[in-house]
Amino acid sequence: MYDAAGLEVLSREECLRLLARTPVGRLVFTDRALPAAHPVVYALDGESVVMRLPEGSAALTARDTVVAFEIDDLAHDLSKGWSVLAVGHVSEVSDRCELARLDGLGLPSRGWGGGDHYLVVELELLTGRRIP
Numbered sequence: 001m002y003d004a005a006g007l008e009v010l011s012r013e014e015c016l017r018l019l020a021r022t023p024v025g026r027l028v029f030t031d032r033a034l035p036a037a038h039p040v041v042y043a044l045d046g047e048s049v050v051m052r053l054p055e056g057s058a059a060l061t062a063r064d065t066v067v068a069f070e071i072d073d074l075a076h077d078l079s080k081g082w083s084v085l086a087v088g089h090v091s092e093v094s095d096r097c098e099l100a101r102l103d104g105l106g107l108p109s110r111g112w113g114g115g116d117h118y119l120v121v122e123l124e125l126l127t128g129r130r131i132p
Helices: 012-021 058-062 096-103
Strands: 024-031 034-045 048-053 066-074 081-092 117-122 125-131
Touching: 012 034, 012 081, 012 125, 024 058, 034 058, 048 058, 048 081, 058 117
Parallel strands: none
Antiparallel strands: 024 034, 024 066, 034 048, 048 117, 066 081, 081 117, 081 125
16 A cells, blocks of 8 residues: 555554664654654564663653654665654553563663663554655
8 A cells, every 4th residue: 555645554564573673763752842852772572662761861751651753764865765653652661570571672771870761652553654
């Protein structure tokens, strides 16, 4: 299927496949009433995006809000490529057993001296497009 702009519309399954193989995405959230987009390392866990953020990260303001999460692989001249956009609620994980399980995902820490936080985005809306 193609959209009105002639881009191929990706299925949810294809969007999840692309999310599973791409290690860095952009978390889009509101920070002090302004839009913000931060690159983050993440892992796909089922149909959720898991991010490991250091203490003090501006992206921690996204807790308990609705955010967008975006990944892409586009040629500079836009002759080929794809983009996936997810929207969902963010929650911070505090349960010790769940934190131990998420540690097993192998997300690198970007902080100094510990104090990392795990944020999870439940993928409620998931869309993708590919340049044919």
